[in-house]
Amino acid sequence: MSTVLYIPGDSAALALGADEVAHALKVEALARKLDLTIIRNGSRGLFWLEPMLEVVTPAGRIAYGPVTPGDVPGLLADNFLHGDKNHPLYLGKPEEIPYLKNQERLTFARCGIIDPTDIEDYIAHDGYRGLKNATGMQGADIVDAVTESGLRGRGGASFPTGIKWKTVLGCESDQKYIVCNADEGDSGTFADRMIMEGDPFLLVDGMTIAGLAVGATKGFIYIRSEYPDAYRLMEQAIVSANRKGYLGPNVMGSGKAFDLELRLGAGAYICGEETSLLESLEGKRGMVRAKPPLPAIKGLFGKPTVINNVLSFVAVPTILDKGAAFYKDFGLGRSRGTMPLQLAGNIRHGGLVEKAFGITLRQVIEEFGGGTASGKPLRAVQVGGPLGAYFPDALLDTPLDYEAMAAAKGMLGHGGIVVFDDSVDLSLQARFAMEFCAIESCGKCTPCRIGSTRGVEVIDRIRNDENRQKNIELLADLCDTMLDGSLCALGGLTPFPVQSAIRHFPEDFNRPSAAKRAAAE
Amino acid sequence: MSGLAAANSPARSWDNDAALSIVQEKKSLDGALMPILHALNDKFGYVDASVVPVIAEELNLSRAEVHGVLTFYHDFRKEPAGRHVIKICRAEACQSMAGRDLEEHVKRHLRIGMGETTPDKHFTVEAVYCLGLCACSPAMSIDGKLHGRVTPQRFDALMAEKRS
Numbered sequence: 001m002s003t004v005l006y007i008p009g010d011s012a013a014l015a016l017g018a019d020e021v022a023h024a025l026k027v028e029a030l031a032r033k034l035d036l037t038i039i040r041n042g043s044r045g046l047f048w049l050e051p052m053l054e055v056v057t058p059a060g061r062i063a064y065g066p067v068t069p070g071d072v073p074g075l076l077a078d079n080f081l082h083g084d085k086n087h088p089l090y091l092g093k094p095e096e097i098p099y100l101k102n103q104e105r106l107t108f109a110r111c112g113i114i115d116p117t118d119i120e121d122y123i124a125h126d127g128y129r130g131l132k133n134a135t136g137m138q139g140a141d142i143v144d145a146v147t148e149s150g151l152r153g154r155g156g157a158s159f160p161t162g163i164k165w166k167t168v169l170g171c172e173s174d175q176k177y178i179v180c181n182a183d184e185g186d187s188g189t190f191a192d193r194m195i196m197e198g199d200p201f202l203l204v205d206g207m208t209i210a211g212l213a214v215g216a217t218k219g220f221i222y223i224r225s226e227y228p229d230a231y232r233l234m235e236q237a238i239v240s241a242n243r244k245g246y247l248g249p250n251v252m253g254s255g256k257a258f259d260l261e262l263r264l265g266a267g268a269y270i271c272g273e274e275t276s277l278l279e280s281l282e283g284k285r286g287m288v289r290a291k292p293p294l295p296a297i298k299g300l301f302g303k304p305t306v307i308n309n310v311l312s313f314v315a316v317p318t319i320l321d322k323g324a325a326f327y328k329d330f331g332l333g334r335s336r337g338t339m340p341l342q343l344a345g346n347i348r349h350g351g352l353v354e355k356a357f358g359i360t361l362r363q364v365i366e367e368f369g370g371g372t373a374s375g376k377p378l379r380a381v382q383v384g385g386p387l388g389a390y391f392p393d394a395l396l397d398t399p400l401d402y403e404a405m406a407a408a409k410g411m412l413g414h415g416g417i418v419v420f421d422d423s424v425d426l427s428l429q430a431r432f433a434m435e436f437c438a439i440e441s442c443g444k445c446t447p448c449r450i451g452s453t454r455g456v457e458v459i460d461r462i463r464n465d466e467n468r469q470k471n472i473e474l475l476a477d478l479c480d481t482m483l484d485g486s487l488c489a490l491g492g493l494t495p496f497p498v499q500s501a502i503r504h505f506p507e508d509f510n511r512p513s514a515a516k517r518a519a520a521e
Numbered sequence: 522m523s524g525l526a527a528a529n530s531p532a533r534s535w536d537n538d539a540a541l542s543i544v545q546e547k548k549s550l551d552g553a554l555m556p557i558l559h560a561l562n563d564k565f566g567y568v569d570a571s572v573v574p575v576i577a578e579e580l581n582l583s584r585a586e587v588h589g590v591l592t593f594y595h596d597f598r599k600e601p602a603g604r605h606v607i608k609i610c611r612a613e614a615c616q617s618m619a620g621r622d623l624e625e626h627v628k629r630h631l632r633i634g635m636g637e638t639t640p641d642k643h644f645t646v647e648a649v650y651c652l653g654l655c656a657c658s659p660a661m662s663i664d665g666k667l668h669g670r671v672t673p674q675r676f677d678a679l680m681a682e683k684r685s
């Protein structure tokens with residue numbers, strides 16, 4: 001009988017050599033005349049253990065990792081195919097690894113478990129139950145369930161999803177659209193990528209529910225070009241879903257139509273901003289639109305459009321399957337449900353941590369992350385991508401919910417957490433924030449287009465100790481202008497990392513200039 | 522699969538007829554300009570300026586509009602890249618793991634700056650802002666293949682493979 005092995009095809013696992021491990025296994029199996037079936041799953045999100053190989057045994061799946069191609073002959077020589085406990089790479093049952101066991105995986109329940117190319121595997125793991133329920137409901141009732149669940153936009157802006165959907169539902173139009181923002185450009189984030197590579201049918205499921213809810217018959221997924229594997233897997237998923245009647249003219253026999261099309265970004269960070277993304281989908285430069293009109297009323301091609309992040313859409317099937325109350329029971333205050341957090345940067349145990357809102361930054365970094373990768377003391381943590389604030393150790397007890405993060409003058413954003421050790425120079429990080437804004441600005445509004453370039457120059461003067469005090473004041477003024485005067489979040493939030501760096505790490509802006517340091521030596 | 526091989530496929534010489542047939546094949550898509558530019562970039566390794574009036578004519582746009590889109594997006598090349606394309610992540614998660622040092626090492630190793638191609642046209646080095654590999658930083662891609670936790674030594678070894 002064939003032994004079934006899982007080796008992730010997730011991009012991060014590939015970057016750590018998963019394909020080479022799979023290849024070595026095939027070669028060795030042939031040489032030893034072993035009958036192996038290799039399935040390329042998504043990642044469970046424990047990246048320090050990738051490539052993590054799982055073998056199906058009578059006692060369940062047993063994991064080994066991190067596996068290198070050189071480990072393969074040894075593994076096959078040992079009793080590995082029967083779940084050998086004595087092998088140094090033995091990890092036991094993956095779901096018993098504390099990192100996974102201590103999570104509350106609703107959205108990522110299937111990621112890393114199923115075969116992402118097999119729609120039957122998705123269905124066998126409770127897939128399409130949400131859509132099934134939705135086909136028997138009125139659009140307004142679906143929208144009410146989403147509203148009642150308390151789901152807020154997971155892309156960063158945290159706008160209540162149900163309210164957005166209700167606006168689109170209430171619009172009269174011959175054509176409405178569902179658009180998925182899969183332009184996950186924030187450094188430190190990879191949850192969209194993981195779910196598209198590990199559980200692509202979940203996104204198809206969630207977007208189809210949105211289509212039924214608001215009466216839209218067409219959807220687009222805008223995927224960044226940096227994610228070719230996600231694109232390929234989503235493409236396969238859409239083909240399978242069409243073939244099986246989960247997409248197309250008659251979704252699950254409901255008589256309602258919904259079609260999905262994939263589009264590729266072209267390396268512009270700004271296209272993660274929703275109006276810029278819509279422009280790009282229309283075949284234009286990714287220039288931000290002034291709001292109003294809201295995309296919900298005048299969106300893609302001028303039609304009412306639901307535009308949500310991947311993580312918002314993929315939360316919806318759970319809500320429709322298990323009920324709004326079930327989802328709402330997770331979390332606290334006005335942040336309900338779970339948040340897939342992404343632990344990244346200088347961290348020992350980087351990966352995906354899905355938890356109910358309310359866990360603190362320190363708990364995630366210490367209990368899950370295990371401290372810095374370098375072993376040096378932690379100095380700063382950037383939460384929420386390149387537009388998120390840098391937090392010092394003193395603020396690590398901030399709970400990860402939308403309001404608490406805002407109160408600490410930061411934002412949760414898309415849930416990326418990037419850890420820095422004590423080698424970081426926050427004046428350089430502040431400079432990079434401005435530099436990045438200058439590179440990626442769409443150029444439509446002045447504070448962002450010009451302010452970012454001036455910001456780099458002012459920070460350079462501060463670093464060079466030229467009129468330092470005056471330039472620090474000038475920088476504060478520039479930040480205020482960008483905050484208040486920018487058209488969208490790129491220019492409007494770039495001051496967050498800059499101001500937080502100055503506020504929490506003033507010493508980094510007060511060092512002798514490079515020239516003075518050189519002279520002193 | 523439009524656009525995905527763009528950075529990796531070796532440049533083929535530009536062919537006006539083939540370009541026109543790509544434009545005509547895709548022009549009926551909603552918002553066709555991006556898929557068209559991706560397909561051209563994919564096929565030839567770059568988008569030749571001579572195609573701008575052709576696209577404008579077919580899509581009933583002005584040349585300025587087409588030029589504007591072509592030049593707005595980082596992915597669309599104006600000229601062919603080197604035989605091997607190295608994309609280094611410059612974003613924060615990679616910075617936290619000595620990504621800046623790696624970037625300097627790469628530039629020193631190849632004796633070129635970001636966005637440049639070696640005189641022998643073997644290597645092009647470009648910045649990328651996040652490959653989604655932030656839990657295994659620093660990251661880069663070489664000819665589309667992803668690499669995580671790259672040290673200068675590892676990079677040298679990868680380059681030796683490409684040269685051999």
